[in-house]
Amino acid sequence: MSYKSCKFIQGGIAFKHDVISFCNKLCGTKRYENFNIPYEGDFYNKYIEIREKAIENCKKGILPHEGCRYCPYVEDKDWDEDTRFREFEITHWIHCNCSCCYCSLLSQTKGKITRFKTKSPYLQLFPIIKRMLKEGRIHPEAFFSIVGGELTVLKEFPDIMKLLLKQKNANYAFCLHTNAIKYEKLLSEAVARNSRTCVSVSVDAGSRDLFKRMKKIDAYNDVIKNLKRYIQDAKKSGNDNRIVVKYIIVPNVNDNKEEIDKWIKTCKDIGVKTLQPAIEFCSHIITPGTFKEKQGILYEYMKEQIVVNGFDMITYDFLEDIVKNKSFDLTIKSNN
Numbered sequence: 243m244s245y246k247s248c249k250f251i252q253g254g255i256a257f258k259h260d261v262i263s264f265c266n267k268l269c270g271t272k273r274y275e276n277f278n279i280p281y282e283g284d285f286y287n288k289y290i291e292i293r294e295k296a297i298e299n300c301k302k303g304i305l306p307h308e309g310c311r312y313c314p315y316v317e318d319k320d321w322d323e324d325t326r327f328r329e330f331e332i333t334h335w336i337h338c339n340c341s342c343c344y345c346s347l348l349s350q351t352k353g354k355i356t357r358f359k360t361k362s363p364y365l366q367l368f369p370i371i372k373r374m375l376k377e378g379r380i381h382p383e384a385f386f387s388i389v390g391g392e393l394t395v396l397k398e399f400p401d402i403m404k405l406l407l408k409q410k411n412a413n414y415a416f417c418l419h420t421n422a423i424k425y426e427k428l429l430s431e432a433v434a435r436n437s438r439t440c441v442s443v444s445v446d447a448g449s450r451d452l453f454k455r456m457k458k459i460d461a462y463n464d465v466i467k468n469l470k471r472y473i474q475d476a477k478k479s480g481n482d483n484r485i486v487v488k489y490i491i492v493p494n495v496n497d498n499k500e501e502i503d504k505w506i507k508t509c510k511d512i513g514v515k516t517l518q519p520a521i522e523f524c525s526h527i528i529t530p531g532t533f534k535e536k537q538g539i540l541y542e543y544m545k546e547q548i549v550v551n552g553f554d555m556i557t558y559d560f561l562e563d564i565v566k567n568k569s570f571d572l573t574i575k576s577n578n
């Protein structure tokens with residue numbers, strides 16, 4: 243049966259820091275109370291019920307919420323009846339060993355580095371993943387986007403990863419977002435096992451001084467050292483193009499060509515194969531602002547330099563729209 247829906251409604255689950263929801267996409271970041279279930283009582287079963295209803299509504303032509311109407315992820319096609327979870331977004335804790343000036347969690351962290359306390363008030367995800375596996379709710383081709391806080395300081399991360407990596411008859415892929423201040427061998431193991439998996443590191447600077455200003459920690463040299471290690475590890479499986487390095491342009495902080503050039507040179511020197519240009523958009527979700535023309539110009543410059551220097555490039559579709567429309571208002575663009 244053909245109808246309008248998206249892969250997240252059909253098979254998604256997003257563990258945010260305070261609620262569980264279909265997706266963690268830009269268009270879905272506004273609060274749509276019915277689809278953001280707080281971690282109270284049997285929230286997991288409640289979520290499953292709500293998602294089933296949402297799929298039934300999509301079949302009748304009703305998308306879950308207003309944000310979905312403008313979302314580029316909506317497709318009109320024959321959807322698989324198999325509604326096991328295939329799209330995981332894991333961003334359920336705020337702990338991090340740095341404090342980026344563009345972090346979407348700034349309203350919670352107030353710019354402080356947040357360390358785990360013995361009794362963390364945040365959701366323990368390991369038992370939920372275990373339960374989902376036991377109930378056969380995870381699709382063997384599932385994709386896990388693990389975002390943050392910082393996964394290498396999440397206490398239950400090794401348990402979650404080991405559990406997922408040891409599943410037989412499963413071909414799970416991961417997008418592992420890390421700041422690379424700490425090396426974690428499980429990331430290399432995941433990259434070695436699946437060519438769809440990637441490790442994504444936002445360096446955002448070409449020098450130690452700027453890095454320190456952006457992230458409130460003097461850890462540039464550690465990041466470069468750990469990146470080299472991830473690349474060396476990934477070379478063994480031929481998946482070294484899956485170590486992706488990003489530069490997020492933040493107005494008045496790192497928006498200059500010299501720094502971008504230095505970033506590109508360093509990436510070349512240490513053997514990075516894939517780069518991702520980006521502009522700061524997280525804080526625009528919290529406090530909508532105006533698009534700065536300079537960001538767009540530098541974004542295009544970065545793309546040119548990435549190509550000229552022979553790297554592979556990954557871009558976010560919605561950033562292309564933002565730059566093209568010179569606005570953070572995604573409702574300007576509608577594919578649907």
Ligand code: SF4
Nearest residue numbers: 248265270310313315
């Ligand atoms: S259509 Fe977009 S906003 Fe709506 S659930 Fe899907 S990804 Fe999220």
Ligand code: SF4
Nearest residue numbers: 338341342345390391
């Ligand atoms: S590494 Fe990620 S979680 Fe940590 S401060 Fe930066 S953006 Fe936020």
